[in-house]
Amino acid sequence: MRLTFLATLLFFFIVVFGQHNNNTPKVRKSSNKQQIDSALVLKFLKTAVSLELNDPAKSLEFAERAKNMAQSIRYDSAEVKALELMGSNYSRLMRLNEAIETGEKVIETATRYGFELDIAFGREIIAVAYAQGGDFDRSSKLYFENLKLYEKLKEKRLLGRTLGNIGADFIEQRNYKKAVEYTNKALEIGLQTENWTLVSDQYNNLAAIYQVGFPDTEKALHYYTLALQVAIQIGDLQQQGINMLNMGRFLGELKQFDSAFIYLNKSLAIFKALNNPIYTGDCYTAMGNCHYLNGDNAEAKRYALLSLEIGNKYGIIQTIYFASGLLHRLSIAVGDSAEAYKYHYIEAKTMDSLKSLQGNNELFKLEFQYNQEKIIKEQKIKQIRNYFILGIIILILMSGMAIVLLFYSRQRIKIKNAILEKDKAESILKFKSKELSINLMALLKKNELISEISQKIALLQDADSESDIKEAARKINSEIKQNSDDRLWHEFSLRFSETNREFYEKLLALFPDLTPSELKLCAYLRLNMSTKEISDLTGQRTETLEKARYRLRKKFSINNSENNLITFLTQI
Numbered sequence: 226m227r228l229t230f231l232a233t234l235l236f237f238f239i240v241v242f243g244q245h246n247n248n249t250p251k252v253r254k255s256s257n258k259q260q261i262d263s264a265l266v267l268k269f270l271k272t273a274v275s276l277e278l279n280d281p282a283k284s285l286e287f288a289e290r291a292k293n294m295a296q297s298i299r300y301d302s303a304e305v306k307a308l309e310l311m312g313s314n315y316s317r318l319m320r321l322n323e324a325i326e327t328g329e330k331v332i333e334t335a336t337r338y339g340f341e342l343d344i345a346f347g348r349e350i351i352a353v354a355y356a357q358g359g360d361f362d363r364s365s366k367l368y369f370e371n372l373k374l375y376e377k378l379k380e381k382r383l384l385g386r387t388l389g390n391i392g393a394d395f396i397e398q399r400n401y402k403k404a405v406e407y408t409n410k411a412l413e414i415g416l417q418t419e420n421w422t423l424v425s426d427q428y429n430n431l432a433a434i435y436q437v438g439f440p441d442t443e444k445a446l447h448y449y450t451l452a453l454q455v456a457i458q459i460g461d462l463q464q465q466g467i468n469m470l471n472m473g474r475f476l477g478e479l480k481q482f483d484s485a486f487i488y489l490n491k492s493l494a495i496f497k498a499l500n501n502p503i504y505t506g507d508c509y510t511a512m513g514n515c516h517y518l519n520g521d522n523a524e525a526k527r528y529a530l531l532s533l534e535i536g537n538k539y540g541i542i543q544t545i546y547f548a549s550g551l552l553h554r555l556s557i558a559v560g561d562s563a564e565a566y567k568y569h570y571i572e573a574k575t576m577d578s579l580k581s582l583q584g585n586n587e588l589f590k591l592e593f594q595y596n597q598e599k600i601i602k603e604q605k606i607k608q609i610r611n612y613f614i615l616g617i618i619i620l621i622l623m624s625g626m627a628i629v630l631l632f633y634s635r636q637r638i639k640i641k642n643a644i645l646e647k648d649k650a651e652s653i654l655k656f657k658s659k660e661l662s663i664n665l666m667a668l669l670k671k672n673e674l675i676s677e678i679s680q681k682i683a684l685l686q687d688a689d690s691e692s693d694i695k696e697a698a699r700k701i702n703s704e705i706k707q708n709s710d711d712r713l714w715h716e717f718s719l720r721f722s723e724t725n726r727e728f729y730e731k732l733l734a735l736f737p738d739l740t741p742s743e744l745k746l747c748a749y750l751r752l753n754m755s756t757k758e759i760s761d762l763t764g765q766r767t768e769t770l771e772k773a774r775y776r777l778r779k780k781f782s783i784n785n786s787e788n789n790l791i792t793f794l795t796q797i
Contacts, residue, residue, distance in 0.1 A: 259298055262294060262297075262298045262300075263298060263300050263303070266291050266294050266295050266298070266300055266303045266307075267303065269287045269288070269290050269291035269294070269307075270287075270288070270306055270307060270310065272284075272287045273285075273287035273288040273291060273307075273310045273314075274310065277310070277313060277314065277317070281313075281314040281317035281318050282314070282318060284310065284314050285310075285314035285315070285318070288307050288308075288310035288311045288314060289307070289311060291303060291306075291310075292307035292308055292311065295307055301338045301340075302338075302340065305331060305338065305340055305343045308327055308330055308331045308334060308347075309331055309343070309346050309347070309350065311327050312324050312327035312328050312331060312347075312350035312354075313350065313353075315327055315354070316350070316353050316354050316357060319357065321354040321357055321358050324350060324351070324353070324354035325350075325354050325355075327350065328348065328349075328350035328351035328354065329347065330347075331343060331344075331350060332344050332347035332348065335347060341374070341378070342378070342383070344374075345370075345371045345374050345375070345383070348367045348371055349367070349368070349371060349387075349390070351364075351367055352364040352365075352368050352371075352390070355367070356393075356394055356397065361397060361398050364394055365391060365394050368387050368390050368391045368394070369391070371387045372384065372387050372388070372391075375387060381414050381417065381418050382414075382418050382420050382423070384414060385410075385411045385413075385414030385418065385420060385423050386411070386423060388407050388408075388410045388411035388414065389407070389408065389411035389415075389423060389426055389427055389430070391407045392404050392405075392406075392407035392408035392411060392430060393430060395407060396430060396433065396434065396438070399438065401434050401437075401438030401439055404434055404438065405431070405434055405439075408427050408430045408431055408434070409427075409431075411423060411427050412424060412427035412431070415427060421455050421459045422459060422461070424455050425452050425455035425456050425459065425461065425464060425468075426452075428448045428449075428451040428452035428455060429448070429452040429467075429468065429471075431444075431448040432444075432445050432446075432447075432448035432452060432471070435448065436475060445475060446475065446476075449468060449471055449472045449475065452464075452468045453465060453468040453469060453472065456468055462495055462498075462499065463495075463499060463501075465495060466491075466496050466499070466501075466504060467492075467504070469488040469489070469491050469492035469495070470488070470489065470492040470504065470507060470508060472485075472488040473485045473486070473488035473489035473492060473508075473511055473512075473515070474489075474511050474514075477489075477511065477514060477518060480518065482515055482518070485515050486512070486515060489511050489512050490512075492504075492508050493505065493508040493509070493512070496508060502535050502538070502539045502541065503539075503544070505535060506532045506535040506536055506539075506541055506544035506548070507532075507544065509528045509529070509531045509532035509535065509548070510528070510529065510532040510544065510547045510548055510551065512524075512528040513525045513526070513527075513528035513529040513532060513548070516528065517551060517554065517555065522555050522558055522559060525551065525555055526555050529548050529551040529552045530548075530552070532544055532547070532548035532551075533548035533549060533552065536548055542575050545571065545575045546572060546575035546576060549568045549569075549571040549572040549575060550568075550572045552564070553565055553568040553569045556568055671762075678701055681697065681701050682701070728748075728751065728797060729744065731797050732744070732794075732797055735797070736780060736781070738780075739780070742773070743776070743777060743780075745763075746759070746770070746773050746774065746777065747794055749762070749763075750790060750791050750794050751791075751794045751795055751797075753791055753795070756770045756771060756774070774790060777790060778790050781793060
């Protein structure tokens with residue numbers, strides 16, 4: 226499973242680098258120095274990629290240099306690519322917390338620059354780190370997020386790779402049914418798009434599933450063969466060596482030794498050429514086991530000693546363990562108890578070291594998961610606190626706005642009431658002014674009439690007979706009546722109409738059957754004149770005026786005191 230996971234990682238970063246090479250945006254500046262710096266950034270990136278498999282620490286160093294220079298010249302895509310390489314190398318060095326932090330930086334930076342695919346690559350870096358930490362739930366969740374994006378963008382190559390990653394997660398969890406489902410989906414896309422690296426990876430995964438999960442020798446050999454054929458077709462030497470090693474081991478278990486030795490020798494030659502001590506030691510151990518199973522103890526011991534030598538030289542504990550175990554069994558077979566004891570001691574010692582490493586690894590996974598859960602919990606608490614603070618701020622702002630609106634509304638009401646009071650006072654003042662003018666006019670007319678009568682009475686003193694006096698008195702009485710009625714009313718009506726133009730129109734509209742005398746009485750009453758005042762002004766008897774007022778109240782349907790009649794008329 227370790228080899229499957231390594232192949233998946235390699236494929237992921239090959240694709241990422243290819244995406245950037247195909248979509249490299251221009252640098253923001255165009256000076257000669259800028260162009261030289263950008264070329265140097267690309268050189269650092271290529272060096273980092275070439276060192277990823279063999280020297281991740283050195284690759285990380287070049288990726289950091291590329292990132293820093295890209296930031297200084299604002300080379301956006303190169304900055305994101307450098308961060309992705311850094312995340313990859315942190316995972317290879319098992320610095321998983323740093324890998325996750327770097328993946329988050331990739332997402333943040335890619336979001337700022339609008340690089341949608343790089344956001345998904347950032348999620349994939351985080352997912353790989355979670356998978357290495359044994360947290361397959363979180364890694365699968367991130368893979369499924371990427372699936373949605375790739376489906377939306379119709380990125381079939383990336384979609385196939387992600388389906389393959391999910392399948393690899395299911396293999397690690399020994400959920401082989403789901404592993405087959407997703408691996409086949411990824412394989413189908415790989416064949417459609419002629420993405421042979423993806424195809425080879427999925428064939429290898431299917432072979433592992435049918436070798437361990439659903440034991441089926443024929444299918445396992447079939448998929449190992451297909452994976453090897455594709456690896457040879459695309460010229461992937463390391464993948465060829467891995468597939469040949471797996472084939473040789475599997476054929477050795479099936480006791481097909483001739484075929485097993487052929488594949489193991491070819492695999493050994495490849496890893497010697499690649500100067501890869503881990504896989505070279507694995508090849509020696511596999512060769513020794515095949516010879517042991519085939520009954521050739523001498524050859525088995527020779528290859529086991531070669532494997533042990535490499536393990537001791539490079540400090541590869543797993544290689545030492547398997548080599549010493551084989552030598553222990555060979556010593557027992559030939560009856561060499563001293564050698565058997567010696568190799569058993571080495572085997573037991575390395576077993577303790579392996580258990581310690583496995584224990585440390587489990588402890589690391591638990592610590593990693595604990596730290597991640599703690600970080601997520603702190604983030605949630607911080608988010609809740611921020612929401613609470615935001616809610617308080619919004620509440621304060623809304624309360625402030627409500628207070629301001631209430632104050633503004635009250636002020637508007639006060640201003641409106643003040644304007645209404647002012648208009649009312651002005652209306653009353655205007656009415657009183659009109660009333661005063663009409664009363665003054667009536668007084669002037671009365672004074673004029675009295676003056677005329679006084680002059681005529683003075684003439685009576687010169688009358689010759691009683692009959693002349695009576696005739697003159699009759700004329701004076703007639704003139705008084707005429708002035709107190711028609712002439713005075715004419716003047717009053719003229720002035721009243723000038724100042725109360727709408728009164729008669731509204732009154733007649735409401736009560737069209739009013740007589741002229743009733744209209745006159747309404748006009749006097751509107752001026753708030755009493756019955757006595759109207760009698761003095763018109764010369765009519767108070768009893769007559771009271772009857773006229775009663776008839777008006779009846780027409781207006783008013784049955785209360787006289788003030789109601791005056792109030793009614795003043796409101797028209």
